[in-house]
Amino acid sequence: MNYKRVLIKLSGEGLANKEKSLAIDNELVKKFAEQLKEITNKGIQVAIVVGGGNFWRGTSAEKNGIQRVRADYIGMLATTMNALALQSGFENNNLSCRVLSSLTMDPKVCEVYINEKAKKYLNNGEVVIFAGGTGRPFFTTDTAATLFASEISADAILMGKNNVDGVYDSDPKYNSNAKKFDTITYDELLAKNLKVLDQTAASMAKENNIDIIIFDINEKNALIKAIQNKISNTIITKNRG
Ligand code: UDP
Numbered sequence: 001m002n003y004k005r006v007l008i009k010l011s012g013e014g015l016a017n018k019e020k021s022l023a024i025d026n027e028l029v030k031k032f033a034e035q036l037k038e039i040t041n042k043g044i045q046v047a048i049v050v051g052g053g054n055f056w057r058g059t060s061a062e063k064n065g066i067q068r069v070r071a072d073y074i075g076m077l078a079t080t081m082n083a084l085a086l087q088s089g090f091e092n093n094n095l096s097c098r099v100l101s102s103l104t105m106d107p108k109v110c111e112v113y114i115n116e117k118a119k120k121y122l123n124n125g126e127v128v129i130f131a132g133g134t135g136r137p138f139f140t141t142d143t144a145a146t147l148f149a150s151e152i153s154a155d156a157i158l159m160g161k162n163n164v165d166g167v168y169d170s171d172p173k174y175n176s177n178a179k180k181f182d183t184i185t186y187d188e189l190l191a192k193n194l195k196v197l198d199q200t201a202a203s204m205a206k207e208n209n210i211d212i213i214i215f216d217i218n219e220k221n222a223l224i225k226a227i228q229n230k231i232s233n234t235i236i237t238k239n240r241g
Helices: 026-041 058-063 068-092 115-123 141-151 186-191 199-207 222-227
Strands: 005-010 045-050 097-101 127-131 156-161 183-185 211-216 233-237
Touching: 005 141, 026 045, 026 068, 026 222, 045 068, 045 115, 045 141, 058 068, 068 097, 068 127, 097 115, 115 127, 115 141, 141 156, 141 199, 156 222, 183 186, 186 199, 186 233, 211 222
Parallel strands: 005 045, 005 156, 045 127, 097 127, 156 211, 183 233
Antiparallel strands: 211 233
């Protein structure tokens, strides 16, 4: 695979360190920054969609009595906090980085998302972080990842997961005989109702013919290896072969 432009989806929880009670682990961010530097130095353009689950999830907040639309806007703000923290961590490692938000923020905080601007920064070799998800409630950042990958014509989405290296036919945490797929189509994924990403995201990726690569983000140099296809993974595609 010869990628020119990739979109990396980082989950909010993937930034946290539960043992140290840190919502964002700067050591982890540093490791991402070092890898991204190596990747961008090779001329590969990198966009990032970051989640907010380390701070807030709309569906959980709704269960605690906050109306869903408002709870989701809080979730989108959580993704923006993560995006800004990532930007700081990246800049500390001399990696030029822009945050573009789907929610209109004060310009002192970050820039507003405009497609042409995102592509210009990417062409300049800067990392672009998309904050605020899709900017609308009832969506997830997985769907935002497929939306932005489509908008910027990314070659693929790299979706790092926590301690699971791909898509299995049943949950490997509970079933030691669970079988991992090397590749799976969106139709199969949807028909089997496999919960690796939500159905809206899967349908959109299918329609726009974007491959999603699932791998374990906790593996050493996971991002570099994922780009080189040198990591245990599952590739979700529109068509087989
Ligand atoms: N969210 C939203 N619209 C979007 C993306 C996210 O309303 O387009 C909200 C939603 O409440 C979600 C929260 O932001 O629960 C955090 O995003 P997500 O759960 O996808 O984060 P992750 O699980 O990747 O950390």
